Amino acid sequence: MKISLNGKQIDAGAGRTVLEAARAAGVYIPSLCDIPRLEPFGGCRLCLIEISGRRGYVPACCTSVEDGMTVLSETPALQKIRREILELILTEHPNACLICTEKESCDEHKSTIRKVGETTGCVLCPNNGRCELQDVVEAVGLDRVRFPAVYRNIDIKKTDPFFDRDYNLCILCGRCVRTCQEERGAGTISFIRRGSEAVVGTVLDVPLLEAGCQMCGACVDACPTGALTERALKYEQPAERTDSIICPVCGMGCRMDVSLLGGRIIGSRPAPDGPANGGQACVRGRFLLREIPGSDLRITMPMIRRKKDLEEVEWAEALDFVAGRLKSFKKDEIGLVYSTQLTTEDIFALKKFGRDVLKTKRVLPSSASGAPDMMMDLAGTNGSISSLICDLNAVAEADTLVVCGSDLPRAHPIAWVNVLKALKKDAGLVVAGTADSSMDRHADVTLRVKPGGESALYGLLAGKMITNGREKSGALGPGSEKVFAFYESQKEKALLDSSGIEKMSSVETAAALLLKKGKTVILWDTGTVPDDREKEAAVHLWNLALLTGARLLPLSSTGNSRGAAEIRRSFAAEPTASAFTQDVAEGRIKALYLAGPFPVLKTKKTEFTVLQASFWSEASAKADAVFPAAVFAETEGTFVNTEGRLQYSPRVLEPPDGVKEDWRIVSLLSQIMKRGDFTFKNASGILKEASEVVPAFAGASFTGLKKSNGRFLKSAGESPLNLILPFEKPTKIPTNKSYPLLLECRDSAEGYRELLFAVAHPGFALLRDPEAVWLNPKDAKSLKLGDGDPIKVSFFGGSFGAVARLSDGVPVGAARTIYAGGLLPELSFVPPASVFPVKITRGQ
Amino acid sequence: MGKIPKSEHNDRRELIHLLHDIQEKHGYIPPEAIFVIARKLRITESEIYGVLTFYKGFSLTPRGKHLVTICMGTACHVRGAPRILDEFSRRLNIEPGKTTEDKQFTLETVNCVGACALGPIAITDGKYQGQLKTTDVAKLVDGIRDGDAEGS
Ligand code: SF4
Ligand code: SF4
Numbered sequence: 001m002k003i004s005l006n007g008k009q010i011d012a013g014a015g016r017t018v019l020e021a022a023r024a025a026g027v028y029i030p031s032l033c034d035i036p037r038l039e040p041f042g043g044c045r046l047c048l049i050e051i052s053g054r055r056g057y058v059p060a061c062c063t064s065v066e067d068g069m070t071v072l073s074e075t076p077a078l079q080k081i082r083r084e085i086l087e088l089i090l091t092e093h094p095n096a097c098l099i100c101t102e103k104e105s106c107d108e109h110k111s112t113i114r115k116v117g118e119t120t121g122c123v124l125c126p127n128n129g130r131c132e133l134q135d136v137v138e139a140v141g142l143d144r145v146r147f148p149a150v151y152r153n154i155d156i157k158k159t160d161p162f163f164d165r166d167y168n169l170c171i172l173c174g175r176c177v178r179t180c181q182e183e184r185g186a187g188t189i190s191f192i193r194r195g196s197e198a199v200v201g202t203v204l205d206v207p208l209l210e211a212g213c214q215m216c217g218a219c220v221d222a223c224p225t226g227a228l229t230e231r232a233l234k235y236e237q238p239a240e241r242t243d244s245i246i247c248p249v250c251g252m253g254c255r256m257d258v259s260l261l262g263g264r265i266i267g268s269r270p271a272p273d274g275p276a277n278g279g280q281a282c283v284r285g286r287f288l289l290r291e292i293p294g295s296d297l298r299i300t301m302p303m304i305r306r307k308k309d310l311e312e313v314e315w316a317e318a319l320d321f322v323a324g325r326l327k328s329f330k331k332d333e334i335g336l337v338y339s340t341q342l343t344t345e346d347i348f349a350l351k352k353f354g355r356d357v358l359k360t361k362r363v364l365p366s367s368a369s370g371a372p373d374m375m376m377d378l379a380g381t382n383g384s385i386s387s388l389i390c391d392l393n394a395v396a397e398a399d400t401l402v403v404c405g406s407d408l409p410r411a412h413p414i415a416w417v418n419v420l421k422a423l424k425k426d427a428g429l430v431v432a433g434t435a436d437s438s439m440d441r442h443a444d445v446t447l448r449v450k451p452g453g454e455s456a457l458y459g460l461l462a463g464k465m466i467t468n469g470r471e472k473s474g475a476l477g478p479g480s481e482k483v484f485a486f487y488e489s490q491k492e493k494a495l496l497d498s499s500g501i502e503k504m505s506s507v508e509t510a511a512a513l514l515l516k517k518g519k520t521v522i523l524w525d526t527g528t529v530p531d532d533r534e535k536e537a538a539v540h541l542w543n544l545a546l547l548t549g550a551r552l553l554p555l556s557s558t559g560n561s562r563g564a565a566e567i568r569r570s571f572a573a574e575p576t577a578s579a580f581t582q583d584v585a586e587g588r589i590k591a592l593y594l595a596g597p598f599p600v601l602k603t604k605k606t607e608f609t610v611l612q613a614s615f616w617s618e619a620s621a622k623a624d625a626v627f628p629a630a631v632f633a634e635t636e637g638t639f640v641n642t643e644g645r646l647q648y649s650p651r652v653l654e655p656p657d658g659v660k661e662d663w664r665i666v667s668l669l670s671q672i673m674k675r676g677d678f679t680f681k682n683a684s685g686i687l688k689e690a691s692e693v694v695p696a697f698a699g700a701s702f703t704g705l706k707k708s709n710g711r712f713l714k715s716a717g718e719s720p721l722n723l724i725l726p727f728e729k730p731t732k733i734p735t736n737k738s739y740p741l742l743l744e745c746r747d748s749a750e751g752y753r754e755l756l757f758a759v760a761h762p763g764f765a766l767l768r769d770p771e772a773v774w775l776n777p778k779d780a781k782s783l784k785l786g787d788g789d790p791i792k793v794s795f796f797g798g799s800f801g802a803v804a805r806l807s808d809g810v811p812v813g814a815a816r817t818i819y820a821g822g823l824l825p826e827l828s829f830v831p832p833a834s835v836f837p838v839k840i841t842r843g844q
Numbered sequence: 845m846g847k848i849p850k851s852e853h854n855d856r857r858e859l860i861h862l863l864h865d866i867q868e869k870h871g872y873i874p875p876e877a878i879f880v881i882a883r884k885l886r887i888t889e890s891e892i893y894g895v896l897t898f899y900k901g902f903s904l905t906p907r908g909k910h911l912v913t914i915c916m917g918t919a920c921h922v923r924g925a926p927r928i929l930d931e932f933s934r935r936l937n938i939e940p941g942k943t944t945e946d947k948q949f950t951l952e953t954v955n956c957v958g959a960c961a962l963g964p965i966a967i968t969d970g971k972y973q974g975q976l977k978t979t980d981v982a983k984l985v986d987g988i989r990d991g992d993a994e995g996s
């Protein structure tokens with residue numbers, strides 16, 4: 001399609017607006033309220049154009065291109081209108097600097113007396129220098145504002161963490177409001193009042209946090225002025241450079257543009273062209289990354305404990321000391337824990353270190369790769385996983401979405417952003433889970449199950465597919481008659497009871513949505529410690545997907561848990577978390593090598609503990625030796641996100657003196673211990689070896705990844721998928737009279753390695769309290785507990801301290817917590833399962 | 845260009861209906877109602893608040909029979925609007941933004957009503973009262989009360 005723009009022929013893709021076409025062709029049409037990702041709004045009227053054959057002026061951002069259209073955007077009449085519109089906008093915006101003739105030289109003479117304050121000009125505005133409004137004024141060429149300036153004198157809102165809101169600088173473009181509503185589905189902010197009193201704000205002007213804000217920062221990035229500004233950046237000089245890295249925190253794999261200054265990360269914004277995230281991120285990547293490398297808790301010197309205290313020593317001495325001690329343990333006597341937020345290369349090196357140097361099969365990831373791992377397990381003999389799972393793009397394109405067991409906006413924010421894209425196109429949404437979530441109001445059906453009731457629900461749904469319509473024929477594998485027979489003989493009523501769902505009708509509605517023609521995607525997450533019950537759930541979901549032709553997206557919890565799951569398949573089987581903890585408690589594991597967070601267990605049986613860590617944590621007090629390890633931005637390497645997207649992340653920071661990459665530390669130890677083959681010179685050499693050993697990484701290299709913007713993991717061909725016969729007897733959640741409540745533990749990557757975000761930044765603690773255990777107010781009442789009361793949670797085999805929080809969203813008889821990896825002293829426990837019976841009493 | 849899902853249209857229309865009903869029944873929208881509606885219609889509280897403050901017909905505080913609005917814009921301010929406001933406050937025995945116990949008067953402030961030359965200005969039941977002096981306030985209030993007495 002071609003249009004003529006100011007006399008030049010330009011190519012305009014179909015379905016796009018004139019403004020987008022102009023942008024793509026490099027022609028500037030001033031605009032303030034338009035954002036490419038959002039629906040056209042037509043609020044600011046700066047983008048007015050003339051189209052021959054049509055009367056008057058139309059906004060380019062709301063006008064679709066038509067073949068052969070003749071557009072003018074620079075006529076004197078238009079320029080005049082634009083200046084007038086800008087003048088109007090600027091009557092309510094500090095404008096002294098914008099139209100000042102000294103503008104150019106002002107920048108150089110900043111040190112002299114400032115002629116205007118923040119209330120009247122740009123000089124003190126945190127946005128100065130990267131302000132879209134400045135750009136537009138510049139382009140339109142405004143040199144005066146004829147109307148009297150109005151300063152609205154609205155109090156600057158500073159009560160929320162991470163960013164301030166100064167609505168005196170707001171031009172009411174609505175980009176923040178629309179971003180929050182359309183892109184994030186949060187609806188935290190709205191236009192309040194109208195006319196000259198209009199502002200952007202929350203219900204009754206409460207702080208953002210009370211209005212359901214997730215602090216994703218998308219509104220800050222959308223704001224063209226200094227109205228919304230990141231607090232931490234206010235006191236920083238402009239960055240020296242920007243680099244793109246992959247956020248290591250959760251499994252979404254966002255590419256972030258980090259700004260660097262003096263060897264520090266001062267800020268991070270989602271990269272607009274990030275393959276997985278396309279300009280979106282979440283609070284963790286947006287506001288917490290900068291807190292990580294320079295944290296006060298950073299470990300920067302090797303240490304060993306010869307007598308009572310840990311003492312700083314040189315690397316050589318520490319390595320010798322540790323090597324000597326490690327050698328004294330026999331096969332399988334050392335337990336190795338690795339973080340799944342490390343790079344693929346670090347994880348591979350650590351796994352190899354465990355096998356060839358420590359000679360142990362007791363190797364545990366610090367956070368389970370639950371859902372992807374389980375689906376891969378099922379795949380093996382039942383068909384190739386790549387025919388079943390899908391990427392985030394498929395989520396955005398789906399006609400029906402089923403979200404199982406995840407509070408997406410919090411735990412898998414980019415998956416949520418893609419769900420919203422599908423909802424905009426009228427997709428159906430089923431939300432199944434144990435607690436209320438902000439997703440509920442977008443859902444067609446909400447299936448509220450009791451903790452542990454998930455597999456009953458999924459079995460029920462799979463059965464409904466058969467009873468309500470799915471034909472029994474079809475290529476669904478050799479044993480499929482048996483599977484059909486299984487589902488047909490299910491007792492629906494009993495399943496409904498064990499699922500905890502109130503009405504069969506809501507299950508019917510969900511089933512009807514699943515049977516609808518079109519593309520269906522099921523997104524699924526497990527709890528903290530995936531158990532048999534969740535394996536059973538996985539089987540039902542697998543079958544459900546096959547019966548409906550749906551695709552699955554198993555969600556991984558941390559930055560590289562999917563990569564770890566792939567690597568794990570080329571090594572000996574790992575023990576379960578509970579087997580590992582028992583081995584520690586009962587002394588079968590005599591020494592611990594911790595390259596990832598692990599709760600401090602109250603046992604005297606451990607003889608030697610090595611910490612390969614970046615931050616001081618509870619475990620440090622028990623450590624006999626500490627190796628300071630590099631953090632994400634200081635290490636070159638790759639991450640695999642939840643979709644199976646392998647992405648390269650460069651080293652953009654020098655690690656502090658004395659800090660080494662994880663892979664280098666274990667390589668050095670191996671050389672001293674003269675065990676194993678660790679001749680790696682760099683991380684790229686490790687990926688090379690991994691690509692030969694781990695089938696999924698075949699052919700991967702740093703050079704290739706850098707060029708190609710990442711790629712999807714290979715899987716061995718597309719083989720047909722089979723239905724899987726579910727367990728004959730459903731696994732029951734153990735109940736126990738002395739432990740009357742069911743506690744559900746979920747993961748959602750609330751920290752990086754040993755550093756809890758709630759500890760790294762007080763603002764994060766306001767948003768997500770790691771110590772919170774959520775209870776239904778009814779249960780709280782009978783326990784005589786109020787919101788915020790300290791509690792003790794006891795279970796068979798342990799107890800921990802927490803803080804009671806009340807919520808109607810939690811079912812009666814249930815409790816819920818986000819498991820933070822045992823990183824706080826009170827929370828130092830390993831959950832025996834994702835859901836387990838507990839007793840709650842008042843604590844100190 | 846994506847279409848707005850049907851459901852959103854319905855929700856918004858229903859929202860305005862609901863707000864009308866509540867306003868009619870209580871004479872104002874009690875803030876708690878926002879949270880109840882949010883659950884019922886599956887719209888966020890802030891979105892409801894946006895709609896509700898958009899229309900002048902909805903009020904978040906109980907309104908009296910008579911509305912007195914004092915302009916606190918810059919021009920009126922320098923010409924003594926604060927003193928006028930104080931006087932109304934004192935006479936009616938309420939803070940700005942509040943309603944008298946007998947539900948007869950509500951006292952509000954605005955920023956500039958566009959008649960600066962006439963400042964300081966009060967608007968009583970829609971009537972502009974320009975160039976006010978503190979001594980005029982008693983007359984105005986009594987006038988409104990008397991009007992009611994005559995009418996009944
Ligand atoms: S938002 Fe932009 S134009 Fe406004 S004061 Fe700040 S830098 Fe200047
Ligand atoms: S931070 Fe995110 S959720 Fe909060 S107001 Fe901004 S866009 Fe909305």
Ligand code: SF4
Pocket residue numbers: 169170171172173174175176177200222223224225227228
């Ligand atoms: S706060 Fe920023 S993005 Fe939001 S309406 Fe105002 S200027 Fe636009």
Ligand code: SF4
Pocket residue numbers: 247248249250251252253254277281282283284285286412413414
């Ligand atoms: S934590 Fe996850 S969603 Fe948030 S920025 Fe990082 S990768 Fe993206």
Ligand code: FES
Pocket residue numbers: 030031032033034041042043044045046047048059060061062
């Ligand atoms: S950009 Fe078109 S109206 Fe604002």
Ligand code: FES
Pocket residue numbers: 915916917918919920921955956957958959960961963965
């Ligand atoms: S300031 Fe009162 S009318 Fe303008």
